[in-house]
Amino acid sequence: xxxxxQAQTEISVVExxxxxxxxxxxxxxxxxxxxxYKQPPSGELVFLIRRNSFDEQNEISxxxxxxxxxxxxxxxxxxxxxxxxxxxxxxCALSEANTDKLxxxxxxxxxxxx
Amino acid sequence: EPEVTQTPSHQVTQMGQEVILRCVxxxxxxxxxxxxQILGQKVEFLVSFYNNExxxxxxxxxxQFSVERPDGSNFTLKIRSxxxxxxxxxxxAQRKGTLLTDTQYFGPGTRLTVL
Numbered sequence: 001x002x003x004x005x006q007a008q009t010e011i012s013v014v015e016x017x018x019x020x021x022x023x024x025x026x027x028x029x030x031x032x033x034x035x036x037y038k039q040p041p042s043g044e045l046v047f048l049i050r051r052n053s054f055d056e057q058n059e060i061s062x063x064x065x066x067x068x069x070x071x072x073x074x075x076x077x078x079x080x081x082x083x084x085x086x087x088x089x090x091x092c093a094l095s096e097a098n099t100d101k102l103x104x105x106x107x108x109x110x111x112x113x114x
Numbered sequence: 115e116p117e118v119t120q121t122p123s124h125q126v127t128q129m130g131q132e133v134i135l136r137c138v139x140x141x142x143x144x145x146x147x148x149x150x151q152i153l154g155q156k157v158e159f160l161v162s163f164y165n166n167e168x169x170x171x172x173x174x175x176x177x178q179f180s181v182e183r184p185d186g187s188n189f190t191l192k193i194r195s196x197x198x199x200x201x202x203x204x205x206x207a208q209r210k211g212t213l214l215t216d217t218q219y220f221g222p223g224t225r226l227t228v229l
Contacts, residue, residue, distance in 0.1 A: 035217070043203065043223055043225075044220065044221075044222045044223060045157065045205060045223075046220075047217055047218075047219055047220075050215065050217050052214060091156070091157060093157075099170060100147075100170075100216075100218070101147070101159040101162060101170055101172070102147075102149070102157070102159060103159070104156045104157040104158070105156060106155070106156045107156055
């Protein structure tokens with residue numbers, strides 16, 4: 001069965017610190033897709049990234065970077081030089097090839113203090 | 115990023131009442147989804163809808179739920195007889211992209227409060 005685990009319930013950092021949000025997934029499929037979404041205090045879900053299972057390249061987008069490792073079934077998200085505006089709940093999600101429903105983790109609440 | 119809108123932003127209803135939540139999609143998109151998020155919890159899949167038919171639904175999506183696209187534009191989620199435990203944020207999503215890039219983009223959500 002598919003499952004996404006975000007073991008960190010809440011993380012607090014001070015501005016300019018780097019922070020890594022962990023995501024571990026379970027799936028029996030060989031083809032699957034991984035996502036990160038951000039949910040700021042206003043409540044909407046904002047898409048950040050999609051990664052396909054056959055593409056293990058890490059990705060960097062500005063202060064954001066993602067480390068996908070199939071060997072450990074992890075898709076971790078790092079924010080470099082965090083800012084107060086990064087404060088949000090971050091969700092990791094998984095979908096498999098034969099379905100497009102998203103399976104979400106329980107989220108990690110990130111608080112960045114000035 | 116495509117913009118999906120939802121109405122109302124907040125709905126308060128009495129237990130046992132019917133509610134209809136609306137999603138205004140981006141034109142020409144065929145794939146729609148509903149998810150819900152009970153306060154403080156994770157986002158859960160309810161149903162996917164393709165070409166005017168349900169393509170997949172979760173265990174949560176029981177007989178009291180229904181979806182339709184009544185006028186070819188708005189996409190609705192109906193809860194026939196609301197229960198206290200239906201109180202949640204309901205998100206509509208649409209899919210955009212190619213096979214290798216397609217992604218679900220979410221609307222701002224409707225907060226449903228059942229009293």
